[in-house]
Amino acid sequence: MASSSSSLSPAAFLLLLLLVLRYGDVSAGHNNPAPSSSSLCYTRLFSFGDSVTDTGNFVSLFPNISVLGPPYGETFFGRPSGRFSDGRLIVDFIAEALRLPFSTPYLTGETADDFRHGANFAMAGATALNQSFFKDMGIDVRSIPPYSLDVQLGWFRHVLQLLLESTKQEDNKDIMSCSLFLLGIGVNDYNNFLFQNRSFTAEIKPLVPKVVEKIGNAIKVLIGLGAKTIVVPGNIPMGCRPRYLAMFQSNNSRDYDADGCIRWLNDFAKFHNRALKRMLYKIPHDPTVTIIYGDYYHAVQEIIRNPIQHGFAKDGALTACCGDGGPYNSGSAFSCNATAVICPDPSNHVIWDGIHFTEAANKFLASGVLDGPYATPSILSTCRR
Numbered sequence: 470m471a472s473s474s475s476s477l478s479p480a481a482f483l484l485l486l487l488l489v490l491r492y493g494d495v496s497a498g499h500n501n502p503a504p505s506s507s508s509l510c511y512t513r514l515f516s517f518g519d520s521v522t523d524t525g526n527f528v529s530l531f532p533n534i535s536v537l538g539p540p541y542g543e544t545f546f547g548r549p550s551g552r553f554s555d556g557r558l559i560v561d562f563i564a565e566a567l568r569l570p571f572s573t574p575y576l577t578g579e580t581a582d583d584f585r586h587g588a589n590f591a592m593a594g595a596t597a598l599n600q601s602f603f604k605d606m607g608i609d610v611r612s613i614p615p616y617s618l619d620v621q622l623g624w625f626r627h628v629l630q631l632l633l634e635s636t637k638q639e640d641n642k643d644i645m646s647c648s649l650f651l652l653g654i655g656v657n658d659y660n661n662f663l664f665q666n667r668s669f670t671a672e673i674k675p676l677v678p679k680v681v682e683k684i685g686n687a688i689k690v691l692i693g694l695g696a697k698t699i700v701v702p703g704n705i706p707m708g709c710r711p712r713y714l715a716m717f718q719s720n721n722s723r724d725y726d727a728d729g730c731i732r733w734l735n736d737f738a739k740f741h742n743r744a745l746k747r748m749l750y751k752i753p754h755d756p757t758v759t760i761i762y763g764d765y766y767h768a769v770q771e772i773i774r775n776p777i778q779h780g781f782a783k784d785g786a787l788t789a790c791c792g793d794g795g796p797y798n799s800g801s802a803f804s805c806n807a808t809a810v811i812c813p814d815p816s817n818h819v820i821w822d823g824i825h826f827t828e829a830a831n832k833f834l835a836s837g838v839l840d841g842p843y844a845t846p847s848i849l850s851t852c853r854r
């Protein structure tokens with residue numbers, strides 16, 4: 470039957486209004502980071518992690534580092550931005566969707582005002598386990614930054630203190646409950662062993678419970694401080710990363726899966742993810758707390774399986790956009806720089822520099838956890854206001 474807006478029930482009208490509020494900026498076509506006063510549901514975004522999430526902590530320590538020079542940042546920022554990508558990271562797309570500005574990297578801020586929308590504690594190379602753990606295992610720790618998850622949590626406590634003082638609040642409750650937490654870390658713990666030729670079965674697999682426990686402890690700390698919504702992404706299909714495909718090449722076709730990825734590495738990523746999910750399920754919490762598992766594994770697998778369908782090129786699935794040639798355009802570490810082989814269109818590649826995602830892939834992953842289906846519940850469905 471014909472319907473008109475006058476026949477909308479108040480509830481339907483409210484729903485429509487919410488939809489317009491939520492999608493209005495998209496249809497209007499402007500993409501400036503929105504002012505703080507209109508943040509969508511969470512007023513702050515705090516993130517912990519490694520180079521997948523680092524938006525400037527690492528580079529603030531090593532301003533002249535050549536591994537992050539041009540063409541990094543070329544797609545969105547037009548210059549290297551301290552991000553390991555050609556453009557925005559997943560955490561940036563999450564901030565945009567929440568209508569928050571990009572969070573301030575912890576090491577580049579000082580005052581409560583710098584952190585009024587949250588902070589990013591992620592550090593390239595960071596591990597869940599601490600540096601002394603690796604030292605004790607006889608691992609060369611020169612490439613392991615001393616900024617493991619515990620250190621990042623310490624930084625968070627400092628920011629929380631600053632915010633409490635500046636807002637003159639008695640306790641953490643309000644600050645914590647209106648904040649979204651993103652905590653994705655752990656792959657470097659394994660890389661440190663993998664890249665130093667350690668035994669997979671004797672040394673690397675047994676790390677998984679330790680890494681997962683460390684992540685679990687951090688989540689318990691955040692919940693103890695009053696966090697209500699925590700997003701915990703799993704590992705990506707490691708065996709589909711060009712750098713790993715080049716490093717662990719094999720002449721045995723059984724080492725590869727149907728997607729052309731290294732089977733044992735992907736099996737390992739799934740092994741980690743199963744342990745992570747079991748741990749998340751067991752964390753005691755009251756019903757006001759939501760822990761969201763981010764299924765990056767299946768999101769990445771989807772674009773690698775059906776690249777064209779998602780706007781990627783067929784040869785952009787397993788070949789790095791920026792590198793030093795070879796079958797995966799990723800012959801050696803840190804091979805993406807101004808003299809590298811750079812694909813004409815990064816937006817149709819999944820991987821930017823052999824390890825890290827392009828902005829296009831980051832956008833797909835972010836959307837998969839913001840709107841689903843790669844997070845249950847999806848982040849936007851948890852908005853409380």
Ligand SMILES: *[C@@H]1O[C@H](CO)[C@@H](O)[C@H](O)[C@H]1NC(C)=O
Pocket residue numbers: 532533
């Ligand atoms: C960074 O590099 C520039 C030019 O190469 C040099 O002048 C400057 O001293 C360097 N800064 C640091 C902190 O190394």
Ligand SMILES: *[C@@H]1O[C@H](CO)[C@@H](O)[C@H](O)[C@H]1NC(C)=O
Pocket residue numbers: 598599600601602619
């Ligand atoms: C590092 O972690 C180990 C456990 O993995 C712990 O026993 C040790 O106290 C930690 N060291 C530091 C400096 O935090």
Ligand SMILES: *[C@@H]1O[C@H](CO)[C@@H](O)[C@H](O)[C@H]1NC(C)=O
Pocket residue numbers: 664665666
């Ligand atoms: C690991 O093994 C490869 C091939 O056997 C070798 O080229 C590389 O130098 C080794 N790396 C380390 C850190 O021992």
Ligand SMILES: *[C@@H]1O[C@H](CO)[C@@H](O)[C@H](O)[C@H]1NC(C)=O
Pocket residue numbers: 718719720
């Ligand atoms: C694969 O086989 C070729 C030719 O037999 C050999 O040169 C190459 O080293 C092998 N590669 C690996 C990774 O085993």
Ligand SMILES: *[C@@H]1O[C@H](CO)[C@@H](O)[C@H](O)[C@H]1NC(C)=O
Pocket residue numbers: 535792793803804805806807808809810
């Ligand atoms: C740039 O990367 C290439 C490989 O793509 C490497 O051979 C070269 O040494 C790198 N240059 C610098 C300055 O790091």
